[in-house]
Amino acid sequence: MRNPRSTRVGFTLIELLVVIAIIAILIGLLLPAVQKVREAASRTKCTNNLKQIGLAFHNYHDTMGQFPAGAMDGAYVWQSGLTSWAQASDGTHREGYSWEYMLLPYIEQGQVQNIVATATLYATVIPIYTCPSARAPGLDNKIYKSDYVGCSGSTFPAEAPPADGGGMIIQGNLTDSTGVVRYAHTKITMASVTDGLxxxxxxxxxxxxxxAQGGSQDGGNNEPWCNAGWDEDHVRCTGTGPTDTFSCVNCFGVTDGSGVTTDYRPKPNSQCTIGAGANGTGGTIWQELFGGPHTGGLNVVSGDGSVRFVSFNVSATAWSAFGTRNGNETFSLDN
Known part of the structure; x- marks a missing residue:
């Protein structure tokens, strides 16, 4: 009888390396496709968020007879002997809170307005105010921050509390704003948007x-989602045209602390500054521009509640006209 020899079957080292190489190539080919699918889903979610925000603006208008205010910078009640607006920590005097706070009952989050403790309110996550392409809904330095801003018009005028406490001094003209204006300014209604919603x-x-999402060097990402709303955390502007420029430090790939001047057209987040010093250290930059994490453009909602995707290459003239409510301009965002 023949004694059968036991044979050991297996891969040679070369065969194993070839298989690994093929798997690596397939993963390399598949990964971009998976990332595109994820980004498409995130962009769709972002679009839906803004759609809900637009509907909330309309429902607020139907109830209150006006759009919600952009609120005050600082706090809300002037107290004798103080040199700034004083915030009530017991949950009262929230008149100066952002438009995002005012819209809560219209996005099925009305119960959040019943939270008394300010710290608890600041740490309350409202997922509809987060763009999933930018970050996951959650806390940043123990507070929740929003990825969406209202339009202040084509300009971003400053404001200052008067020494006598007689009301905010409005520096600049806010009459071109759509629906998000200072608490102390003229009420804006749909009828006053003469350019068409x-x-x-x-x-x-x-x-x-x-x-900058983990720190406070970005002036558009250093405050809670609902606090006093007239700053770059809650409102941005579109600029007055091609000649209107904005200066930022460490923008567009610059990391040595140098300043860069750009127009007010929306920009991709990857080109945004991270701080005033070299490599983003030190200082706070106060962003006034719209922008976003998506490839090629950003999502916006118009006064009629419609959501559109606007290219980063939109003309500065058209973008400026889009930011005003009564400029009488003729424009196309496809330019």
Whole structure:
């Protein structure tokens, strides 16, 4: 009888390396496709968020007879002997809170307005105010921050509390704003948007460097989602045209602390500054531009509640006209 020899079957080293190489190539080919699918889903979710925000603006208008205010910078009640607006910590005097706070009952989050403790309110996550392409809904330095801003018009005028406490001094003209204006300014209604609601920007994504999401160096990402709303955390502007420029430090790939001047067209988040010093250290930059994490453009909602995707290459003239409510301009965002 023949004694059968036991044979050991297996891969040679070369065969194993070939298999590994093929798997690596397939993963390399598949990964971009998976990332595109994820980004498409995130962009769709962002679009839906802004759609809900637009509907909330309309429902608020139907109930209150006006759009919600952009609120006050600082706090809300002037107290004798103080040199700034004083915030009530017991949950009262929230008149100066942002438009996002005012819209809560219209996005099925009305119960959040019943939270008394300010710290608890600041740490309350409202997922509809987060763009999933920018970050996951959650806390940043123990507070929740929003990825969406209202339109202040074509300009971003400053404000200052008067020494006598007689009301805020409004520096600049706010009459071109759509629906998000200072608490102390003229009430804006749909009827006052004479350019047409579909031709007027209501809200959109904000320019925000991803590296600044864990700190306070970005002036558009250093405050809670609901606090005093007249600053770059809650409102942005579109600029007055091609000659209107904005200066930022460490933008567009610059990391040595140098300043860069750009127009007010929306920009991708990857080009946003992260701080005033070299490599983003030190200082706080106060962003005034719209922008976003998506490839090629950003999502915005118009005064009529419609959501559109606007290219980063939109003309500065058209973008400026889109930010005003009564400019009488003729424009196309496809330019």
């Amino acid at each position: 579909s031709n007027t920007l209501l809200a959109g994504e904000k320019w925000l460097n991803p590296l």
